[in-house]
């Protein structure tokens with residue numbers, strides 16, 4: 001037999017590939033995907049799956065978007081890569097110009113890297129060296145409990161401690177973790193910020209929603225107050241919009257829900273519409289200017305081989321064009337509205353609690369009542385149940401969430417809602 005069967009695909013995969021966040025000993029066989037179109041992914045047997053998680057929160061305009069593909073193809077035939085030290089190119093200039101126009105007015109410079117974690121690393125290095133270049137030693141960093149900023153060492157350090165980071169704990173640098181703000185704790189947080197201001201280089205946060213922690217949401221009003229304290233105390237702020245950027249929260253950026261402006265911002269995931277890996281760190285001129293000097297030691301010595309890769313820049317330019325189109329903006333509003341109507345149906349269900357939504361992101365806790373070990377079992381069960389129904393949903397523990405591509409139709413959303421209700425009913429008792 002010469003034909004490739006799914007079995008041989010999976011055997012070949014297991015023989016050579018080590019998958020992310022996967023215990024390879026006990027993991028199910030990976031599903032072999034051969035193509036993607038719109039919100040659907042197709043396996044080797046042509047079974048289709050709705051990509052309800054936007055392939056780990058990256059896909060904005062559907063898979064294999066023809067417009068992005070065309071633009072990248074043209075760029076590939078023109079200039080595929082060029083060293084970004086000493087050289088530049090139109091896609092990088094255009095993308096920086098276009099992006100900065102959409103960001104808070106103090107964001108003036110763009111630094112390119114490859115993914116969300118590296119965008120965070122660059123941001124942290126900017127803050128530490130900002131102090132260093134001025135002859136100050138400020139190395140503590142403030143972050144939120146339950147934060148997630150990536151998997152490289154710096155990003156791990158500023159992420160909440162868990163069994164993910166356990167083996168590396170002794171090697172992670174010093175971070176002070178504070179609660180996310182609310183009406184009750186905002187004043188005590190103010191005092192904490194005051195105490196830390198002398199030693200802390202910066203405060204890094206996921207604005208309004210902590211994604212990987214389980215789609216935990218908190219209010220813009222209190223984040224604004226916390227940011228105001230940081231500004232008053234001279235603490236630099238890094239707003240990690242790797243997940244929230246490019247429309248997810250119903251506005252272009254989480255920044256559009258806020259009045260305070262961060263000093264530095266991080267982007268990736270939806271940046272290229274989910275087509276190519278790229279990270280961006282933007283900053284204010286106040287940060288940038290501290291690196292300007294006749295003294296070479298004050299340079300930001302950071303870079304990657306593929307910094308500002310022209311193909312990724314072009315994909316980002318094309319994706320942002322699509323994002324700003326009236327149709328996409330209407331789709332984002334429609335999804336937001338449809339989610340909020342569905343919530344009314346969801347709330348009374350006995351298996352559902354903590355229903356929450358911001359823009360196109362909908363999440364709720366599956367109520368088990370059997371303690372945490374049962375959560376994971378349930379998560380797996382739910383995952384398989386949805387998969388069987390042709391939907392890729394990847395519960396975070398007992399948290400079920402939807403982060404759909406914006407091209408999803410009303411009918412497709414209704415189909416998902418209907419299936420969620422049916423699956424919940426199976427667990428009704």
Ligand SMILES: *Cc1c(COP(=O)(O)O)cnc(C)c1O
Nearest residue numbers: 115116117148149150211242243
């Ligand atoms: C996913 C994520 C990151 C890390 O991005 P990678 O591209 O996976 O390295 C950083 N911050 C936030 C808020 C994220 O959701």
